[in-house]
Amino acid sequence: MSNGLLAGKRGLVLGVANNKSIAWACAQSCAAQGAELKFNYVGDALEKRVGKLLNEHMPKAGMFSCDVTSDDEIEKFFAWVREEWDGIDFLIHSIAYADREDLKDQYITTPRKNFAMALDISAYSLVALSRAAAPMMSDGGSIVTMTYYGAEKVIPRYNVMGVAKAALEASVRYLAYDLGDQGVRVNAISAGPLKTLSASAISGMRKMFSRYNEVAPLRRSLEADEVAQSAVYLLSDLSSAVTGEVLHVDCGYHAMGMYGIDE
Numbered sequence: 001m002s003n004g005l006l007a008g009k010r011g012l013v014l015g016v017a018n019n020k021s022i023a024w025a026c027a028q029s030c031a032a033q034g035a036e037l038k039f040n041y042v043g044d045a046l047e048k049r050v051g052k053l054l055n056e057h058m059p060k061a062g063m064f065s066c067d068v069t070s071d072d073e074i075e076k077f078f079a080w081v082r083e084e085w086d087g088i089d090f091l092i093h094s095i096a097y098a099d100r101e102d103l104k105d106q107y108i109t110t111p112r113k114n115f116a117m118a119l120d121i122s123a124y125s126l127v128a129l130s131r132a133a134a135p136m137m138s139d140g141g142s143i144v145t146m147t148y149y150g151a152e153k154v155i156p157r158y159n160v161m162g163v164a165k166a167a168l169e170a171s172v173r174y175l176a177y178d179l180g181d182q183g184v185r186v187n188a189i190s191a192g193p194l195k196t197l198s199a200s201a202i203s204g205m206r207k208m209f210s211r212y213n214e215v216a217p218l219r220r221s222l223e224a225d226e227v228a229q230s231a232v233y234l235l236s237d238l239s240s241a242v243t244g245e246v247l248h249v250d251c252g253y254h255a256m257g258m259y260g261i262d263e
């Protein structure tokens with residue numbers, strides 16, 4: 001058996017789109033700590049892209065289709081996992097989606113259909129995946145999702161995604177309660193901004209990055225592997241008493257109440 005904080009653990013990673021994805025950074029750190037991994041993908045384009053990444057970097061890791069809007073796909077995904085493994089130790093949920101049109105201008109214009117879709121993919125999917133994963137975590141387990149500060153405070157243009165993240169963070173607490181007696185922990189990482197495919201959908205991201213570096217106490221931007229290292233902590237036994245938590249991995253940005261007045 002390999003060494004590392006996750007040696008002997010088996011985990012599912014949902015949400016790799018490319019090598020910039022937070023899920024990919026998490027996967028690499030988990031693998032470096034000795035975990036065995038399986039992945040999902042959505043659609044033909046991602047099947048090719050994720051398949052190529054795995055071939056190059058993690059040839060032993062398998063992948064299977066799982067669009068989280070479909071209960072049938074979730075069921076088939078876990079049936080595939082059960083064929084290969086008799087149990088799992090962790091699940092990384094790194095999935096979000098909102099219509100690009102709703103991530104500019106005002107929140108008030110969000111159509112009902114788009115609101116439902118954003119909440120379904122970005123928040124309800126954690127509930128559905130946790131329900132499917134928990135029976136496979138007979139020795140306890142750890143579930144980690146990715147959120148953003150826009151759940152807590154208004155970030156202009158983050159709009160419906162902020163509301164979805166608020167639902168996601170509340171779900172983390174309720175799921176932590178539901179699964180706690182089974183020894184399954186559920187936590188979120190509130191990551192600072194990172195240049196990924198999803199982030200490029202939010203209008204004005206460039207301004208957000210430069211402002212961020214001025215305001216965050218560490219006065220610098222964040223690296224995806226810093227989020228990944230915190231994920232390793234939450235997935236490992238080092239965090240055995242931590243559940244229902246939202247861990248800010250954002251160079252301290254969330255700690256600031258006002259800025260620029262001491263210049």
Ligand code: NAD
Pocket residue numbers: 014015016017018020021022023042046066067068069093094095096097121146147148190191192193194195196197198199
């Ligand atoms: P990303 O685009 O690489 O990842 C988003 C993933 O969501 C993609 O793999 C995509 O395939 C998946 N997805 C979308 N719809 C899906 C569906 N119906 N079924 C299954 N998967 C679906 O971008 P990312 O920045 O790595 O985002 C990962 C998570 O991190 C998201 O929850 C995002 O909100 C969160 N986050 C990102 C940042 C940032 O600045 N990039 C900051 C804080 C939190």
